[in-house]
């Protein structure tokens with residue numbers, strides 16, 4: 001599988017240097033647009049273009065179920081995954097609203113929902129009817145884990161072919177903060193209690209139970225931290241693997257990846273463990289309330305753009321942040337330079 005991703009190009013640092021010099025000629029005090037300037041430079045490095053564009057964005061929402069929900073780790077029943085997929089298809093979910101707001105191409109992929117859903121707009125790439133309960137057995141086979149990454153990779157390539165200039169990944173899967181926390185515990189070698197959170201809003205008591213279930217499951221499954229397929233097969237989620245695959249596709253095409261909250265940042269770590277360098281194409285958009293997000297971010301070495309206290313997923317934080325990222329590109333494209341505006345600075 002590794003060969004599939006060998007083609008991820010290096011970002012062009014020289015392009016970034018040139019854009020940085022150009023930004024210093026724009027009609028504003030040096031550095032005064034702060035992190036927008038940083039973003040513009042990063043986007044230019046990723047896209048290898050002096051005037052990069054992030055419109056239209058592509059949004060891929062991967063949906064799958066989790067057998068671990070049978071251990072009572074979420075505030076909502078498993079059936080909500082399917083119900084929310086129907087809501088996505090009817091345009092009523094938060095990610096639909098924000099996707100419309102930013103003019104995104106939005107696609108919803110069933111990569112493992114526990115029931116069949118018939119809808120002309122749904123992309124059916126179901127690998128299995130939800131994962132197995134990883135407290136009792138492996139979540140899936142190694143082949144299924146590889147297939148899920150491959151499905152994500154192909155969907156990423158397809159939306160880019162349709163014109164997506166940046167990629168937002170979203171997920172829907174009741175129980176997936178449990179799976180993400182387990183993956184993160186393995187990748188970070190941290191104690192589960194330091195990173196587990198309330199997900200959809202479980203009580204303090206259920207949080208203790210959730211941590212205990214994950215702790216015991218990790219002891220039983222014992223995933224190999226150096227084998228990403230083993231981690232996904234043992235405790236992973238199909239949608240998490242799909243997101244990792246789509247991120248690899250984006251990087252291979254020099255398309256910037258707008259990373260959403262906790263779950264997507266864990267998927268980003270999985271992608272990075274598959275191909276180091278994919279992270280150069282990532283912008284982490286927001287800080288999630290989930291305590292594990294901070295840990296995942298420090299492993300990824302990224303600082304989020306906004307902190308609105310979100311804890312939803314679906315790609316919503318990334319979609320909201322798109323306008324800020326677009327501002328960085330418009331600054332480059334549309335601002336006058338001191339020279340063109342006939343404004344002069346004090347000498348030295």
Ligand SMILES: Cc1cc2ncn([C@H]3O[C@H](COP(=O)(O)O)[C@@H](O)[C@H]3O)c2cc1C
Nearest residue numbers: 074076171172173174175176177199200313
């Ligand atoms: C109505 C509803 C809409 C959602 N949209 C995203 N999530 C988010 O919550 C779930 C993860 O939390 P946990 O691990 O606690 O189940 C995921 O589906 C995630 O996308 C939702 C959750 C619900 C209930």
Ligand SMILES: O=C(O)c1cccnc1
Nearest residue numbers: 261262263288311312313
């Ligand atoms: O930050 C996230 O990705 C998140 C947090 C809580 C529930 N669902 C998703």
